[in-house]
Amino acid sequence: MGEIVFVGLGLYDEGGISLRGLEEVKTADKVFVELYTSLMPHFSIENFERISGKKLHMVSRKELEEENGEAILKAAETGKAVLLVPGDPLIATTHVALRIQAEKLGIKTRIVHGASIISAVIGLSSLHNYKFGKSVTIPFSEASETPYEVIAQNKKVELHTLCLLDVKAEEKRYMRIHEGLESLLKIEEKRKEKIVAMDTLVVGIARAGSTNPTVKAGFLKDLLSYDFGEPPHSIIFPGKLHFMEAEALMVLAGAPESLKEIVE
Amino acid sequence: MGEIVFVGLGLYDEGGISLRGLEEVKTADKVFVELYTSLMPHFSIENFERISGKKLHMVSRKELEEENGEAILKAAETGKAVLLVPGDPLIATTHVALRIQAEKLGIKTRIVHGASIISAVIGLSSLHNYKFGKSVTIPFSEASETPYEVIAQNKKVELHTLCLLDVKAEEKRYMRIHEGLESLLKIEEKRKEKIVAMDTLVVGIARAGSTNPTVKAGFLKDLLSYDFGEPPHSIIFPGKLHFMEAEALMVLAGAPESLKEIVE
Numbered sequence: 001m002g003e004i005v006f007v008g009l010g011l012y013d014e015g016g017i018s019l020r021g022l023e024e025v026k027t028a029d030k031v032f033v034e035l036y037t038s039l040m041p042h043f044s045i046e047n048f049e050r051i052s053g054k055k056l057h058m059v060s061r062k063e064l065e066e067e068n069g070e071a072i073l074k075a076a077e078t079g080k081a082v083l084l085v086p087g088d089p090l091i092a093t094t095h096v097a098l099r100i101q102a103e104k105l106g107i108k109t110r111i112v113h114g115a116s117i118i119s120a121v122i123g124l125s126s127l128h129n130y131k132f133g134k135s136v137t138i139p140f141s142e143a144s145e146t147p148y149e150v151i152a153q154n155k156k157v158e159l160h161t162l163c164l165l166d167v168k169a170e171e172k173r174y175m176r177i178h179e180g181l182e183s184l185l186k187i188e189e190k191r192k193e194k195i196v197a198m199d200t201l202v203v204g205i206a207r208a209g210s211t212n213p214t215v216k217a218g219f220l221k222d223l224l225s226y227d228f229g230e231p232p233h234s235i236i237f238p239g240k241l242h243f244m245e246a247e248a249l250m251v252l253a254g255a256p257e258s259l260k261e262i263v264e
Numbered sequence: 265m266g267e268i269v270f271v272g273l274g275l276y277d278e279g280g281i282s283l284r285g286l287e288e289v290k291t292a293d294k295v296f297v298e299l300y301t302s303l304m305p306h307f308s309i310e311n312f313e314r315i316s317g318k319k320l321h322m323v324s325r326k327e328l329e330e331e332n333g334e335a336i337l338k339a340a341e342t343g344k345a346v347l348l349v350p351g352d353p354l355i356a357t358t359h360v361a362l363r364i365q366a367e368k369l370g371i372k373t374r375i376v377h378g379a380s381i382i383s384a385v386i387g388l389s390s391l392h393n394y395k396f397g398k399s400v401t402i403p404f405s406e407a408s409e410t411p412y413e414v415i416a417q418n419k420k421v422e423l424h425t426l427c428l429l430d431v432k433a434e435e436k437r438y439m440r441i442h443e444g445l446e447s448l449l450k451i452e453e454k455r456k457e458k459i460v461a462m463d464t465l466v467v468g469i470a471r472a473g474s475t476n477p478t479v480k481a482g483f484l485k486d487l488l489s490y491d492f493g494e495p496p497h498s499i500i501f502p503g504k505l506h507f508m509e510a511e512a513l514m515v516l517a518g519a520p521e522s523l524k525e526i527v528e
Contacts, residue, residue: 008379010282010377010379011377013284014283015282015283015284015287016282016283016284016377017282017283018274018279018280018281018282018283018378018379019278019279019280019281019282019283019286019315020277020279020280022283023279051283087383088379088380088383088384088387089387090387090388090390091383091386091387091393093392093508096390096508096512097508099390099512099516100390100511100512100515100516103515103516104515110475111384111387111388111477113274113275113280113379113383113384113387113472113473114282114379115272115274115282115352115377115378115379115380116352116379116380116382116383118380118382118383118393119351119352119355119377119380119382119383120352120375120377122355123352123353123354123355123375123377124354124375126354126360126363126364128357129355129382129399130398130399130400130401131398132398132399133397133398134394134395134396134397134423135393135394135396136394137394153421157417159398208377209377211374213375244357244360244361247364248360248363248364251364251367251368252363252364252367
Protein backbone atom coordinates (compact mmCIF):
# COMPACT_ATOMS: atom_id res chain seq x y z
CA MET A 1 0.00 0.00 0.00
CA GLY A 2 1.15 3.53 -0.79
CA GLU A 3 0.16 6.88 0.63
CA ILE A 4 -1.55 10.18 -0.12
CA VAL A 5 0.25 13.37 0.85
CA PHE A 6 -2.03 16.43 0.94
CA VAL A 7 0.21 19.40 0.13
CA GLY A 8 -0.92 23.01 0.60
CA LEU A 9 -0.11 25.39 -2.27
CA GLY A 10 -0.41 28.42 -0.04
CA LEU A 11 -1.70 31.60 -1.63
CA TYR A 12 -1.91 33.33 -5.00
CA ASP A 13 0.68 31.62 -7.27
CA GLU A 14 3.23 28.79 -7.51
CA GLY A 15 5.56 30.60 -5.08
CA GLY A 16 3.19 29.86 -2.19
CA ILE A 17 4.20 26.22 -1.62
CA SER A 18 6.70 25.44 1.15
CA LEU A 19 10.15 23.97 0.53
CA ARG A 20 9.00 20.75 2.22
CA GLY A 21 5.90 20.64 0.03
CA LEU A 22 7.97 20.97 -3.13
CA GLU A 23 10.21 18.10 -1.95
CA GLU A 24 7.13 15.89 -1.52
CA VAL A 25 6.08 16.70 -5.09
CA LYS A 26 9.52 15.92 -6.48
CA THR A 27 9.53 12.48 -4.84
CA ALA A 28 5.92 11.58 -5.72
CA ASP A 29 4.89 8.84 -8.13
CA LYS A 30 1.84 10.80 -9.29
CA VAL A 31 0.82 14.40 -8.63
CA PHE A 32 -2.77 15.65 -8.68
CA VAL A 33 -3.97 19.22 -8.25
CA GLU A 34 -7.40 20.68 -7.52
CA LEU A 35 -7.95 24.39 -8.04
CA TYR A 36 -11.66 24.78 -7.38
CA THR A 37 -11.96 25.11 -3.58
CA SER A 38 -10.16 28.50 -3.62
CA LEU A 39 -8.99 31.02 -6.19
CA MET A 40 -5.24 31.09 -6.94
CA PRO A 41 -5.32 33.75 -9.65
CA HIS A 42 -1.74 33.49 -10.84
CA PHE A 43 -1.05 29.80 -10.30
CA SER A 44 0.51 28.50 -13.51
CA ILE A 45 0.48 24.76 -14.07
CA GLU A 46 3.26 25.13 -16.64
CA ASN A 47 5.52 27.03 -14.23
CA PHE A 48 4.84 24.56 -11.45
CA GLU A 49 5.64 21.60 -13.71
CA ARG A 50 8.90 23.29 -14.66
CA ILE A 51 9.87 24.00 -11.02
CA SER A 52 8.96 20.53 -9.78
CA GLY A 53 9.85 18.45 -12.84
CA LYS A 54 6.52 16.60 -12.49
CA LYS A 55 3.39 16.46 -14.62
CA LEU A 56 0.25 17.67 -12.81
CA HIS A 57 -3.07 15.86 -13.20
CA MET A 58 -5.99 18.26 -12.72
CA VAL A 59 -8.85 16.93 -10.55
CA SER A 60 -12.32 18.44 -11.01
CA ARG A 61 -15.00 18.91 -8.36
CA LYS A 62 -16.93 16.05 -9.98
CA GLU A 63 -13.99 13.64 -9.75
CA LEU A 64 -13.31 14.55 -6.14
CA GLU A 65 -16.85 14.75 -4.80
CA GLU A 66 -19.00 12.48 -6.97
CA GLU A 67 -16.41 9.90 -7.91
CA ASN A 68 -14.77 10.10 -4.46
CA GLY A 69 -11.28 10.76 -5.79
CA GLU A 70 -11.02 7.29 -7.35
CA ALA A 71 -8.00 8.15 -9.51
CA ILE A 72 -6.08 9.43 -6.49
CA LEU A 73 -6.94 6.37 -4.38
CA LYS A 74 -5.89 4.10 -7.23
CA ALA A 75 -2.52 5.84 -7.59
CA ALA A 76 -2.02 5.61 -3.82
CA GLU A 77 -2.55 1.84 -3.77
CA THR A 78 0.91 1.18 -5.12
CA GLY A 79 2.87 4.43 -4.75
CA LYS A 80 3.05 7.91 -3.35
CA ALA A 81 0.27 10.19 -4.60
CA VAL A 82 0.39 13.91 -3.88
CA LEU A 83 -2.77 16.03 -3.97
CA LEU A 84 -1.98 19.73 -4.30
CA VAL A 85 -4.61 21.94 -2.71
CA PRO A 86 -4.96 25.76 -2.57
CA GLY A 87 -4.16 27.25 0.85
CA ASP A 88 -3.82 24.85 3.77
CA PRO A 89 -5.18 21.35 3.09
CA LEU A 90 -8.08 19.75 4.95
CA ILE A 91 -9.77 23.02 5.71
CA ALA A 92 -12.22 22.12 2.91
CA THR A 93 -14.41 19.20 4.03
CA THR A 94 -14.10 17.45 0.67
CA HIS A 95 -10.45 16.65 1.46
CA VAL A 96 -11.41 15.25 4.84
CA ALA A 97 -13.84 12.86 3.12
CA LEU A 98 -11.05 11.64 0.82
CA ARG A 99 -8.69 11.24 3.74
CA ILE A 100 -11.17 9.15 5.73
CA GLN A 101 -11.80 6.93 2.73
CA ALA A 102 -8.08 6.42 2.12
CA GLU A 103 -7.35 5.47 5.73
CA LYS A 104 -10.28 3.03 5.72
CA LEU A 105 -8.68 1.34 2.69
CA GLY A 106 -5.36 1.09 4.55
CA ILE A 107 -3.73 3.92 2.60
CA LYS A 108 -1.61 6.17 4.83
CA THR A 109 -2.15 9.92 4.67
CA ARG A 110 -0.01 12.90 5.59
CA ILE A 111 -0.38 16.68 5.42
CA VAL A 112 2.13 19.36 4.42
CA HIS A 113 0.64 22.67 5.47
CA GLY A 114 0.52 25.88 3.46
CA ALA A 115 -0.42 29.49 4.16
CA SER A 116 -4.18 29.77 4.58
CA ILE A 117 -6.52 32.58 3.60
CA ILE A 118 -7.85 32.46 7.17
CA SER A 119 -4.67 33.49 8.96
CA ALA A 120 -3.46 35.63 6.02
CA VAL A 121 -6.54 37.83 6.14
CA ILE A 122 -6.31 38.17 9.94
CA GLY A 123 -2.64 39.18 9.62
CA LEU A 124 -3.35 41.65 6.82
CA SER A 125 -6.17 43.26 8.81
CA SER A 126 -3.91 43.73 11.88
CA LEU A 127 -6.89 42.78 14.06
CA HIS A 128 -6.22 40.55 17.06
CA ASN A 129 -6.62 36.88 16.29
CA TYR A 130 -8.18 35.95 19.66
CA LYS A 131 -10.97 38.47 19.10
CA PHE A 132 -12.39 36.69 16.06
CA GLY A 133 -15.55 34.65 16.58
CA LYS A 134 -17.03 32.10 14.22
CA SER A 135 -16.31 32.70 10.52
CA VAL A 136 -18.75 32.33 7.64
CA THR A 137 -18.95 32.24 3.83
CA ILE A 138 -21.31 34.62 2.00
CA PRO A 139 -22.91 32.53 -0.76
CA PHE A 140 -24.03 33.75 -4.22
CA SER A 141 -27.52 32.50 -3.43
CA GLU A 142 -29.32 35.14 -1.41
CA ALA A 143 -31.66 32.74 0.29
CA SER A 144 -29.38 32.11 3.28
CA GLU A 145 -29.48 34.50 6.23
CA THR A 146 -26.67 32.62 8.00
CA PRO A 147 -23.92 35.20 7.33
CA TYR A 148 -26.09 37.96 8.80
CA GLU A 149 -26.85 35.84 11.84
CA VAL A 150 -23.19 34.96 12.41
CA ILE A 151 -22.16 38.64 12.28
CA ALA A 152 -24.99 39.50 14.70
CA GLN A 153 -24.03 36.69 17.08
CA ASN A 154 -20.37 37.76 17.09
CA LYS A 155 -21.20 41.46 17.50
CA LYS A 156 -23.35 40.69 20.53
CA VAL A 157 -20.23 39.40 22.29
CA GLU A 158 -18.01 42.12 20.70
CA LEU A 159 -16.10 39.73 18.40
CA HIS A 160 -14.86 40.23 14.84
CA THR A 161 -16.33 38.20 11.96
CA LEU A 162 -14.32 36.97 8.99
CA CYS A 163 -16.55 36.58 5.92
CA LEU A 164 -15.09 34.52 3.10
CA LEU A 165 -16.76 35.14 -0.25
CA ASP A 166 -18.23 32.45 -2.47
CA VAL A 167 -16.18 30.86 -5.27
CA LYS A 168 -17.77 29.14 -8.24
CA ALA A 169 -14.57 28.15 -9.99
CA GLU A 170 -16.24 26.19 -12.78
CA GLU A 171 -18.20 29.31 -13.79
CA LYS A 172 -15.22 31.57 -13.08
CA ARG A 173 -17.34 33.52 -10.59
CA TYR A 174 -15.58 34.98 -7.55
CA MET A 175 -17.69 37.14 -5.29
CA ARG A 176 -16.44 40.69 -4.80
CA ILE A 177 -16.63 42.82 -1.69
CA HIS A 178 -19.46 45.07 -2.94
CA GLU A 179 -21.53 42.00 -3.88
CA GLY A 180 -21.07 40.53 -0.42
CA LEU A 181 -22.05 43.82 1.22
CA GLU A 182 -25.10 44.24 -1.04
CA SER A 183 -26.23 40.71 -0.23
CA LEU A 184 -26.04 41.50 3.51
CA LEU A 185 -27.87 44.84 3.05
CA LYS A 186 -30.79 42.96 1.46
CA ILE A 187 -31.06 40.77 4.53
CA GLU A 188 -30.81 43.87 6.75
CA GLU A 189 -33.79 45.37 4.86
CA LYS A 190 -35.84 42.35 5.87
CA ARG A 191 -34.57 41.84 9.42
CA LYS A 192 -33.97 45.47 10.45
CA GLU A 193 -31.70 44.57 13.39
CA LYS A 194 -29.13 47.25 12.49
CA ILE A 195 -26.33 44.71 12.13
CA VAL A 196 -25.21 45.79 8.65
CA ALA A 197 -25.87 49.48 7.96
CA MET A 198 -24.34 52.27 5.87
CA ASP A 199 -22.28 53.49 8.84
CA THR A 200 -21.04 50.04 9.88
CA LEU A 201 -17.23 49.73 10.02
CA VAL A 202 -15.97 47.18 7.49
CA VAL A 203 -12.51 45.96 6.43
CA GLY A 204 -12.16 44.76 2.84
CA ILE A 205 -9.16 42.68 1.79
CA ALA A 206 -8.22 41.74 -1.78
CA ARG A 207 -5.51 39.42 -3.16
CA ALA A 208 -4.13 38.13 0.16
CA GLY A 209 -0.77 36.51 -0.45
CA SER A 210 0.05 38.55 -3.57
CA THR A 211 2.69 41.26 -3.79
CA ASN A 212 -0.04 43.92 -4.06
CA PRO A 213 -2.87 43.14 -1.64
CA THR A 214 -5.45 45.86 -0.98
CA VAL A 215 -6.57 46.35 2.62
CA LYS A 216 -9.10 49.13 3.20
CA ALA A 217 -11.09 49.91 6.34
CA GLY A 218 -14.01 52.32 6.27
CA PHE A 219 -17.73 52.73 6.57
CA LEU A 220 -19.84 50.39 4.50
CA LYS A 221 -21.26 53.21 2.36
CA ASP A 222 -17.72 54.18 1.29
CA LEU A 223 -16.48 50.64 0.67
CA LEU A 224 -19.47 49.82 -1.57
CA SER A 225 -17.90 51.88 -4.36
CA TYR A 226 -14.22 51.40 -3.45
CA ASP A 227 -12.13 49.78 -6.19
CA PHE A 228 -10.50 46.71 -4.61
CA GLY A 229 -9.18 45.39 -7.93
CA GLU A 230 -9.01 41.74 -8.86
CA PRO A 231 -10.31 38.92 -6.62
CA PRO A 232 -10.07 36.99 -4.36
CA HIS A 233 -11.84 39.30 -1.91
CA SER A 234 -12.76 38.90 1.78
CA ILE A 235 -14.61 41.04 4.32
CA ILE A 236 -14.16 41.50 8.05
CA PHE A 237 -16.83 43.00 10.31
CA PRO A 238 -14.95 44.21 13.38
CA GLY A 239 -16.53 43.89 16.80
CA LYS A 240 -15.27 46.14 19.58
CA LEU A 241 -11.81 47.52 18.80
CA HIS A 242 -8.84 47.62 21.11
CA PHE A 243 -7.08 51.00 20.75
CA MET A 244 -4.12 49.31 19.07
CA GLU A 245 -6.42 47.68 16.53
CA ALA A 246 -7.99 51.06 15.80
CA GLU A 247 -4.57 52.63 15.33
CA ALA A 248 -3.52 49.79 13.00
CA LEU A 249 -6.67 50.26 10.90
CA MET A 250 -5.98 54.01 10.63
CA VAL A 251 -2.26 53.73 9.83
CA LEU A 252 -2.27 50.55 7.73
CA ALA A 253 -5.75 50.44 6.19
CA GLY A 254 -6.81 54.07 5.75
CA ALA A 255 -9.63 53.95 8.28
CA PRO A 256 -11.29 57.29 9.14
CA GLU A 257 -9.86 59.18 12.13
CA SER A 258 -13.24 59.03 13.84
CA LEU A 259 -12.41 55.43 14.79
CA LYS A 260 -10.57 56.85 17.79
CA GLU A 261 -13.90 57.54 19.43
CA ILE A 262 -15.30 54.03 19.20
CA VAL A 263 -12.53 52.01 20.82
CA GLU A 264 -12.58 50.11 24.11
CA MET B 265 13.77 54.79 2.43
CA GLY B 266 13.82 51.02 2.32
CA GLU B 267 11.30 48.45 3.42
CA ILE B 268 10.57 45.68 5.92
CA VAL B 269 9.29 42.38 4.58
CA PHE B 270 7.70 40.17 7.25
CA VAL B 271 8.23 36.58 6.08
CA GLY B 272 6.47 33.61 7.67
CA LEU B 273 8.66 30.59 8.41
CA GLY B 274 5.66 28.26 8.51
CA LEU B 275 5.88 25.33 10.89
CA TYR B 276 8.40 23.09 12.61
CA ASP B 277 11.70 23.50 10.68
CA GLU B 278 13.44 25.37 7.86
CA GLY B 279 11.36 23.52 5.24
CA GLY B 280 8.24 25.45 6.25
CA ILE B 281 9.04 28.71 4.41
CA SER B 282 7.43 29.30 0.99
CA LEU B 283 9.40 29.57 -2.26
CA ARG B 284 8.42 33.26 -2.44
CA GLY B 285 9.59 33.79 1.16
CA LEU B 286 12.98 32.27 0.40
CA GLU B 287 13.35 34.57 -2.63
CA GLU B 288 12.71 37.59 -0.40
CA VAL B 289 15.45 36.41 1.96
CA LYS B 290 17.93 35.89 -0.87
CA THR B 291 17.39 39.44 -2.14
CA ALA B 292 17.43 41.13 1.30
CA ASP B 293 20.11 43.51 2.52
CA LYS B 294 19.76 42.30 6.10
CA VAL B 295 17.85 39.34 7.54
CA PHE B 296 16.51 39.17 11.11
CA VAL B 297 14.78 36.24 12.79
CA GLU B 298 12.72 35.99 15.96
CA LEU B 299 11.98 32.57 17.38
CA TYR B 300 10.22 33.38 20.63
CA THR B 301 6.56 33.91 19.65
CA SER B 302 6.15 30.24 18.70
CA LEU B 303 8.14 27.02 19.04
CA MET B 304 9.88 25.74 15.88
CA PRO B 305 11.59 22.73 17.43
CA HIS B 306 13.75 21.72 14.50
CA PHE B 307 14.51 25.09 12.93
CA SER B 308 18.25 25.22 12.36
CA ILE B 309 19.82 28.62 11.83
CA GLU B 310 22.85 26.96 10.24
CA ASN B 311 20.75 25.05 7.72
CA PHE B 312 18.71 28.12 6.90
CA GLU B 313 21.85 30.19 6.35
CA ARG B 314 23.17 27.50 4.03
CA ILE B 315 19.91 27.30 2.01
CA SER B 316 19.49 31.07 1.72
CA GLY B 317 23.11 32.14 1.55
CA LYS B 318 22.38 34.89 4.11
CA LYS B 319 23.48 35.48 7.65
CA LEU B 320 20.60 35.59 10.18
CA HIS B 321 20.51 38.15 12.98
CA MET B 322 18.58 36.83 15.97
CA VAL B 323 16.15 39.31 17.58
CA SER B 324 15.15 38.79 21.22
CA ARG B 325 11.82 39.64 22.84
CA LYS B 326 13.56 42.52 24.60
CA GLU B 327 14.88 44.00 21.36
CA LEU B 328 11.51 43.70 19.65
CA GLU B 329 9.22 44.77 22.49
CA GLU B 330 11.22 47.06 24.75
CA GLU B 331 13.56 48.57 22.18
CA ASN B 332 10.81 48.61 19.52
CA GLY B 333 12.84 46.74 16.93
CA GLU B 334 15.32 49.59 16.51
CA ALA B 335 17.92 47.51 14.67
CA ILE B 336 15.33 46.39 12.12
CA LEU B 337 14.02 49.91 11.57
CA LYS B 338 17.56 51.17 11.13
CA ALA B 339 18.36 48.52 8.51
CA ALA B 340 15.13 49.37 6.71
CA GLU B 341 15.98 53.05 6.42
CA THR B 342 18.38 52.42 3.59
CA GLY B 343 17.70 48.92 2.32
CA LYS B 344 15.47 45.86 2.37
CA ALA B 345 15.19 44.26 5.80
CA VAL B 346 13.51 40.88 6.19
CA LEU B 347 12.10 39.76 9.54
CA LEU B 348 11.58 36.00 9.67
CA VAL B 349 8.75 35.00 11.99
CA PRO B 350 7.45 31.54 13.02
CA GLY B 351 4.13 30.61 11.40
CA ASP B 352 2.22 33.36 9.59
CA PRO B 353 3.44 36.89 10.38
CA LEU B 354 1.36 39.59 12.06
CA ILE B 355 -0.75 37.14 14.01
CA ALA B 356 1.38 38.12 17.04
CA THR B 357 0.57 41.70 18.07
CA THR B 358 4.23 42.56 18.61
CA HIS B 359 4.77 42.45 14.84
CA VAL B 360 1.78 44.72 14.25
CA ALA B 361 3.35 47.29 16.58
CA LEU B 362 6.60 47.18 14.60
CA ARG B 363 4.69 47.49 11.32
CA ILE B 364 2.77 50.55 12.49
CA GLN B 365 5.96 52.20 13.66
CA ALA B 366 7.73 51.51 10.36
CA GLU B 367 4.90 52.93 8.26
CA LYS B 368 4.76 56.03 10.45
CA LEU B 369 8.47 56.55 9.71
CA GLY B 370 7.79 56.23 5.97
CA ILE B 371 9.24 52.71 5.70
CA LYS B 372 7.15 50.45 3.44
CA THR B 373 6.09 47.06 4.76
CA ARG B 374 5.00 43.84 3.07
CA ILE B 375 3.98 40.37 4.22
CA VAL B 376 4.85 36.95 2.83
CA HIS B 377 2.55 34.47 4.49
CA GLY B 378 3.44 31.09 5.94
CA ALA B 379 1.52 28.12 7.28
CA SER B 380 -0.01 29.01 10.64
CA ILE B 381 -0.57 26.84 13.72
CA ILE B 382 -4.19 28.03 13.66
CA SER B 383 -5.22 26.54 10.33
CA ALA B 384 -2.78 23.60 10.67
CA VAL B 385 -4.39 22.43 13.89
CA ILE B 386 -7.90 22.82 12.44
CA GLY B 387 -6.87 20.78 9.38
CA LEU B 388 -5.20 18.08 11.51
CA SER B 389 -8.27 17.77 13.74
CA SER B 390 -10.58 17.32 10.70
CA LEU B 391 -13.15 19.49 12.48
CA HIS B 392 -15.08 22.00 10.38
CA ASN B 393 -13.45 25.40 10.27
CA TYR B 394 -16.72 27.39 10.34
CA LYS B 395 -17.71 25.69 13.61
CA PHE B 396 -14.82 27.17 15.60
CA GLY B 397 -15.61 30.07 17.90
CA LYS B 398 -13.15 32.40 19.55
CA SER B 399 -9.73 30.88 20.30
CA VAL B 400 -7.67 31.34 23.46
CA THR B 401 -4.21 30.72 24.94
CA ILE B 402 -3.89 28.80 28.23
CA PRO B 403 -1.21 30.63 30.24
CA PHE B 404 1.27 29.13 32.69
CA SER B 405 -0.08 31.44 35.37
CA GLU B 406 -3.19 29.87 36.84
CA ALA B 407 -4.75 33.12 37.92
CA SER B 408 -6.65 33.68 34.68
CA GLU B 409 -10.05 32.06 34.23
CA THR B 410 -10.34 33.39 30.66
CA PRO B 411 -9.66 30.06 28.89
CA TYR B 412 -12.40 28.38 30.94
CA GLU B 413 -14.82 31.20 30.14
CA VAL B 414 -14.05 31.10 26.41
CA ILE B 415 -14.68 27.34 26.26
CA ALA B 416 -17.93 27.83 28.18
CA GLN B 417 -19.06 30.66 25.91
CA ASN B 418 -18.33 28.63 22.77
CA LYS B 419 -20.00 25.47 24.14
CA LYS B 420 -23.16 27.40 24.90
CA VAL B 421 -23.53 28.09 21.18
CA GLU B 422 -22.20 24.60 20.23
CA LEU B 423 -18.87 25.84 18.81
CA HIS B 424 -15.40 24.29 19.00
CA THR B 425 -12.60 26.03 20.95
CA LEU B 426 -8.97 26.03 19.87
CA CYS B 427 -6.67 26.40 22.90
CA LEU B 428 -3.10 27.35 22.13
CA LEU B 429 -0.68 26.56 24.95
CA ASP B 430 1.70 29.05 26.51
CA VAL B 431 5.29 29.38 25.29
CA LYS B 432 8.05 30.85 27.44
CA ALA B 433 10.85 30.50 24.89
CA GLU B 434 13.49 32.26 27.01
CA GLU B 435 12.97 29.70 29.79
CA LYS B 436 12.54 26.87 27.26
CA ARG B 437 9.09 26.14 28.73
CA TYR B 438 6.40 24.90 26.36
CA MET B 439 3.11 23.93 27.94
CA ARG B 440 2.01 20.35 27.35
CA ILE B 441 -1.50 19.02 26.87
CA HIS B 442 -1.79 17.47 30.35
CA GLU B 443 -0.65 20.74 31.95
CA GLY B 444 -3.29 22.69 30.03
CA LEU B 445 -5.99 20.21 31.04
CA GLU B 446 -4.90 20.23 34.70
CA SER B 447 -4.97 24.02 34.74
CA LEU B 448 -8.57 23.98 33.43
CA LEU B 449 -9.60 21.28 35.94
CA LYS B 450 -8.45 23.53 38.78
CA ILE B 451 -10.72 26.30 37.53
CA GLU B 452 -13.56 23.77 37.16
CA GLU B 453 -13.11 22.82 40.85
CA LYS B 454 -13.75 26.44 41.76
CA ARG B 455 -16.51 27.28 39.27
CA LYS B 456 -18.30 23.90 39.09
CA GLU B 457 -20.08 24.71 35.81
CA LYS B 458 -19.29 21.27 34.30
CA ILE B 459 -17.44 22.80 31.36
CA VAL B 460 -14.26 20.76 31.75
CA ALA B 461 -14.85 17.36 33.32
CA MET B 462 -13.27 13.89 33.24
CA ASP B 463 -15.76 12.75 30.56
CA THR B 464 -15.40 15.85 28.35
CA LEU B 465 -14.35 15.09 24.77
CA VAL B 466 -10.95 16.61 23.96
CA VAL B 467 -8.65 16.56 20.92
CA GLY B 468 -4.94 16.86 21.60
CA ILE B 469 -2.51 17.75 18.80
CA ALA B 470 1.28 17.65 18.97
CA ARG B 471 3.96 18.77 16.50
CA ALA B 472 1.69 20.25 13.84
CA GLY B 473 3.66 20.69 10.64
CA SER B 474 6.18 17.94 11.38
CA THR B 475 6.35 14.59 9.57
CA ASN B 476 5.06 12.81 12.68
CA PRO B 477 2.27 14.84 14.31
CA THR B 478 0.16 13.17 16.99
CA VAL B 479 -3.60 13.74 16.87
CA LYS B 480 -5.63 11.97 19.54
CA ALA B 481 -9.28 12.43 20.44
CA GLY B 482 -10.74 10.99 23.63
CA PHE B 483 -12.19 11.71 27.03
CA LEU B 484 -10.21 14.09 29.19
CA LYS B 485 -9.47 11.41 31.82
CA ASP B 486 -7.75 9.29 29.13
CA LEU B 487 -5.83 12.13 27.51
CA LEU B 488 -4.38 13.29 30.85
CA SER B 489 -1.98 10.35 30.79
CA TYR B 490 -1.63 9.94 27.01
CA ASP B 491 1.93 10.31 25.71
CA PHE B 492 1.82 13.04 23.05
CA GLY B 493 5.61 13.24 22.72
CA GLU B 494 7.55 16.43 22.16
CA PRO B 495 5.92 19.90 21.99
CA PRO B 496 4.47 22.10 20.59
CA HIS B 497 1.06 20.92 21.85
CA SER B 498 -2.47 22.30 21.33
CA ILE B 499 -5.92 21.34 22.58
CA ILE B 500 -9.34 21.54 20.97
CA PHE B 501 -12.59 21.34 22.95
CA PRO B 502 -15.21 20.30 20.39
CA GLY B 503 -18.71 21.72 20.57
CA LYS B 504 -21.54 19.84 18.94
CA LEU B 505 -20.23 17.40 16.31
CA HIS B 506 -21.53 16.93 12.79
CA PHE B 507 -21.68 13.18 11.99
CA MET B 508 -18.80 13.61 9.52
CA GLU B 509 -16.66 15.27 12.18
CA ALA B 510 -17.39 12.39 14.55
CA GLU B 511 -16.44 9.86 11.90
CA ALA B 512 -13.22 11.74 11.16
CA LEU B 513 -12.30 11.77 14.88
CA MET B 514 -12.93 8.03 15.10
CA VAL B 515 -11.05 7.06 11.91
CA LEU B 516 -8.23 9.61 12.01
CA ALA B 517 -7.79 10.41 15.71
CA GLY B 518 -8.71 7.19 17.54
CA ALA B 519 -11.80 8.63 19.23
CA PRO B 520 -14.00 6.13 21.13
CA GLU B 521 -16.87 4.55 19.16
CA SER B 522 -19.35 5.97 21.65
CA LEU B 523 -18.96 9.32 19.84
CA LYS B 524 -21.57 8.06 17.39
CA GLU B 525 -24.23 8.69 19.99
CA ILE B 526 -23.42 12.33 20.67
CA VAL B 527 -23.53 13.78 17.15
CA GLU B 528 -26.04 16.24 15.69
